Amino acid sequence: MTDLLHQLHEQLRRPSPALPGRGDTAARWQRLAALTAQNTVLGRLYEAHADAIAITTDLQHPDMVSAGQLWGVWAAEPPSPVLTATRGDAGWTLSGTKPWCSGASLCSHALVTATVTQEPEDDGDGAAQKMFFAVDLTSPGVTPMPDTWHAVGMAASDSGWVSFDQVPAQALGTHADYLDRAGFWHGGIGVAACWYGAARAIAEPLLLRATGPTAAPILRAHAGAAGASLTAGWALLRGAARAIDANPQNLPLAKAQAFAVRTYIDRMAAEVIDRTGRALGPGPLASDPAHAQRVADLSVYIRQSHAETDEAALPAIIAEHGLSWDHLIGDAHGTW
Known part of the structure; x- marks a missing residue:
């Protein structure tokens, strides 16, 4: 794991690859392929970080990812467990559990999807919608859950579940803004x-x-x-x-x-x-x-x-x- 982290942070010190669709997409993918050929988990974690830069740029936050940070993209949405988002006077907070979080104890930040259950008076039917958030994983209340990834393959990617307990988050848009x-x-x-x-x-x-x-x-x-x-x-x-x-x-x-x-x-x-x-x-x-x-x-x-x-x-x-x-x-x- 120490060697993997050294290789990963060495890549983070280099300039990020060109964003897709900006004229040099082949070079971006060549770099991702080369890193994954070097170490499959290294490529997988770096790909997510590079994708986070592209996503936040698309969602009008081009400077969100800073030097020295490692971002994950945690957007799996199985029926359970569920991560929920609540909006209070101080802003959004996340609570619950997010599954399949690559870099669960390695990443400093993550982009996550979460379910917002609206109050009945907001829309008349209490319908749930999903939104997309940026989270600082050093915040209190973020806890990677041990023994939640049992596969031998990709074990070093640290892709277990993460528990959130009223963790502050910044809303970047709806789930559709992320997907569409x-x-x-x-x-x-x-x-x-x-x-x-x-x-x-x-x-x-x-x-x-x-x-x-x-x-x-x-x-x-x-x-x-x-x-x-x-x-x-x-x-x-x-x-x-x-x-x-x-x-x-x-x-x-x-x-x-x-x-x-x-x-x-x-x-x-x-x-x-x-x-x-x-x-x-x-x-x-x-x-x-x-x-x-x-x-x-x-x-x-x-x-x-x-x-x-x-x-x-x-x-x-x-x-x-x-x-x-x-x-x-x-x-x-x-x-x-």
Whole structure:
């Protein structure tokens, strides 16, 4: 953990990557991929911090994230537990529990979603709405909860639950203000760039072995397939970056691009894990702790994708917004 924190703070001392949609999105994703190839948890935590900078900029608070701070983005909304927000004379406070908070005891600040239960006299039905807040995690009442993350994969990301007890928070807008941005989907592709970087690192021993003079044909076949998939994955990420820079505020297209890219990189990462294991056998998993940890970490990390549910969403987005598949596939085929 000490080494991870050293690497993380070393990155925080460097200039932040370009914001997505500002002309250098590919370089942003390349940096995220490179960091995650170095250490999966390092890339995951830094991606969230970089995303927090992009989110607060989109929400008209461009100077909110200061030097020396480490921000998380804690926006998971399962049915339970629930984090609630109350507005009093002194402003907003948060109480309850937030699950799946990466960097729970490492981050200095976080962006969080919380449920506001309005009084019946406010809207007549006591309906609950969700809002988006910035929180200083050094405030009294913030308590990371031990033993709430049981996976071996991503264990170092410290992604457990966090308890809040009347913690002051700054409202940045509604949950919709956070979600209904092209930048939300640009950030989702940034996560896929991290998946790519981790998959590239996992494939490294396979790709190296395959170029040796005594490499078996089966090993070379697995390496060729994995290498081709990685090549296609990076081409897809670069193409999406160009499209975002050319049309950064097109929300429906950004959403469709995010689902297309994420579903491909998710499947590509799973294929790389599978092919590397099938080609090299149990040796690297049993004797190389860094490789074994990468496999465990990425296997959990890619489950931020919702698999076939996300794949099914893609044609629905195309239909709902009157897009054409050619917006994603391109027109290299000419006119059908």
